[in-house]
Amino acid sequence: MNHSDFHGVFPYLVSPIDASGEVKADVLARLCDDLIKAGVHGLTPLGSTGEFAYLSWAQRRRIVEVVMKAARGRVPVVAGVASTTIADAVSQTREFERLGCQGILAILEAYFPISDEGVFEYFKAIANAVSLPVVLYTNPNFQRSDLSLPVIEKLSQVPNIRYIKDASSNTGRLLSIINKVEGRMKIFSASAHVPVCVMLIGGAGWMAGPACVAPRQSVRLYELCRRGDWSAAMELQRPLWALNQAFAKYNLAACIKGALELQGYAVGIPLPPQAPLSPEGIDEVKRALAVIGSV
Numbered sequence: 001m002n003h004s005d006f007h008g009v010f011p012y013l014v015s016p017i018d019a020s021g022e023v024k025a026d027v028l029a030r031l032c033d034d035l036i037k038a039g040v041h042g043l044t045p046l047g048s049t050g051e052f053a054y055l056s057w058a059q060r061r062r063i064v065e066v067v068m069k070a071a072r073g074r075v076p077v078v079a080g081v082a083s084t085t086i087a088d089a090v091s092q093t094r095e096f097e098r099l100g101c102q103g104i105l106a107i108l109e110a111y112f113p114i115s116d117e118g119v120f121e122y123f124k125a126i127a128n129a130v131s132l133p134v135v136l137y138t139n140p141n142f143q144r145s146d147l148s149l150p151v152i153e154k155l156s157q158v159p160n161i162r163y164i165k166d167a168s169s170n171t172g173r174l175l176s177i178i179n180k181v182e183g184r185m186k187i188f189s190a191s192a193h194v195p196v197c198v199m200l201i202g203g204a205g206w207m208a209g210p211a212c213v214a215p216r217q218s219v220r221l222y223e224l225c226r227r228g229d230w231s232a233a234m235e236l237q238r239p240l241w242a243l244n245q246a247f248a249k250y251n252l253a254a255c256i257k258g259a260l261e262l263q264g265y266a267v268g269i270p271l272p273p274q275a276p277l278s279p280e281g282i283d284e285v286k287r288a289l290a291v292i293g294s295v
Contacts, residue, residue, distance in 0.1 A: 050080060078135055082108070127161045165190060
């Protein structure tokens with residue numbers, strides 16, 4: 001299996017942490033194993049659903065260690081690297097390569113705004129630090145300094161920056177990116193986009209939290225898109241989209257963790273001061289899961 005050709009469904013894993021701050025390794029390992037058995041094409045620890053912004057470096061490193069051990073080389077593991085400084089991001093990146101990760105999901109954190117040049121230098125430094133394929137992550141809803149189209153085009157010239165996961169809700173932006181990068185970079189959808197539409201315009205798959213709780217349906221949807229069976233894909237997409245919309249209404253980590261709890265995984269609640277899923281949220285998520293046969 002070529003682990004450097006990323007495509008298909010990459011669930012953004014949750015980070016189960018107990019009350020004393022320890023990673024619940026057994027719960028995370030079981031989730032990874034079940035997702036792989038459900039047919040997912042890769043695993044992504046430390047994405048937004050993984051609450052990377054709320055974890056210490058020791059917790060982040062441990063999460064990746066547990067996921068690598070659970071994956072046992074069956075699917076690629078693309079670990080999230082996020083920092084406000086280039087030096088720290090490069091240090092994280094090198095450590096994840098040393099742990100055996102097959103790719104890096106590069107995320108920029110910022111307190112003060114960063115210029116386009118600064119944004120470019122940050123992502124370029126991560127790519128230059130390792131020989132692994134790099135996935136750029138862009139989410140204008142949460143990020144203070146986002147990736148502009150000119151910066152994306154410039155970064156697509158860096159040989160190992162080969163993918164971008166765009167979490168805007170602007171599907172037209174995805175097509176603009178595809179047009180700009182001229183095949184040098186592949187596009188992954190986020191849960192804010194309709195995956196079938198992203199596949200139709202040339203996407204490689206999706207990296208998203210909801211795939212944690214609907215892995216089989218997500219894989220089936222991807223396979224239908226790959227075959228070009230768009231009418232069957234849309235039939236499956238409609239109920240899956242209701243799940244996405246439920247998640248969009250509440251804190252994402254709270255939703256995915258709440259849904260996984262309903263499915264029997266003791267992943268716990270999001271790290272405080274984030275609130276757990278409300279009783280109304282639990283009901284809504286339960287209904288969405290029931291429609292697709294996932295609870």
